Amino acid sequence: MIIECPGCKSRYDVTGRPPGTLARCRCGETFPLPEPETRAGALDCPKCGGSVAATNHACEFCGAALLVKACPRCFSRMFHGAKHCVRCGCDVVVPARATPDGDAEPRHCPRCETPELVGRLVDDVLLDECPDCYGIYLDSNALERIIADRRGARADTVLGATPRKTLMPTPEGPAYVKCPDCDTRMNRRIFAPGSGVVIDVCRAHGTWFDANELPQVIEFCMQGGLEAVARREIEKANIAKREARQAQLLAATEQDRPGNAMADPTRMSLSGQALNTLLKGVGWLLSR
Structure with missing residues (x-):
């Protein structure tokens, strides 16, 4: 079972843990594991969209195999393979980490190999920051929420909590860095035309920003950079x-x-x- 922290939206795999026990997120939030939803009802087939009973093991219309799981946010029943929860609209394809309460290994800095990134909760966004090179790692859903709220309080709060460092050494280490979660090489790409920022991206897990890059990206988004790119x-x-x-x-x-x-x-x-x-x-x- 996958659950989402109500504080920072980080996700954890808690399969096998009994309902009612408390889980502690890296951001400090503590929350109980819910009882799985047992009520029956009709769900949409993730392949053809047909309305199928939740008790069915195969779609009556296209024959696709069906497996019921719970939404990590509202815990309503849904079929495995669906991209969004039909009840709360949650994006359910965001990957989960190992179980909370310290079972997961700490993330290391992909740039300077500092053994442990320091987690910091800003608004409802969990930042993993390197205390040595000042780089920042963001989960995929955290970055998406900052960009989606580029006109609102969340982006402004994160920007205020990550001021540009006036004197920063050039980041040392390999040009291509490895993902702190899966240790595979991240892809380097321009954040957006005109942003002037090259970021390191793991499609499955998150994005690494060298020192000063995250504030630059947030400012670019808040000043209408993404809209200008779309117009061009x-x-x-x-x-x-x-x-x-x-x-x-x-x-x-x-x-x-x-x-x-x-x-x-x-x-x-x-x-x-x-x-x-x-x-x-x-x-x-x-x-x-």
Whole structure:
């Protein structure tokens, strides 16, 4: 069973732990494990969308195998494979860590190899910060919530809690770093065109920001950077459509122009014959 911390939204796999026992998140929040929901009802098949009884093991419409699980936030029943909870809208594909209460190994710094990142709760966002190089690691859902709330209090609070360091050494270590959760190499990519920030991303777990990069990203988002990128992309698409339309009109005009061999199959045939005769003549001259 996967549960979500009500404080910072971190997720944990608590399979096998009895309901009613207390779990303690890394952010300090303590919460009881719920009883699984047992009521029956109709659920949507995650493959075809058909309405199927929760007790069914296969979809009546498409034959897909069905497995019932609980939403990590509201604990309502849902089929395995669904991306969002139909009751609360929660994104259920966000990965979970090992069980809480210290069972999981501490995250190490992927940049300078400091053995343990320090967890810090800011508003409802859990930041894992390196005390040596000042880099910050964010879970996937934490970064998404900051960006989604870029006009609100959450982003402003996180920005205030992560001020830019005035004198920062250049981050040392390999250009490509490994994910603190799964130890696989993270992908380096530009956060967004115009942001000036290259981030390290593990699609399954989270994003690493070197010192000063997270405040820069938040400021970029709060100042409308993402909206500006979207407008530029729309304009580029519109320009491409106009250019394609103009090219089609030009081609049609050339096709209909008098004397155009492409528009006159007879002229095209005669032109081909003349070219063939000319080539034969050149070959005859060269053979002499």
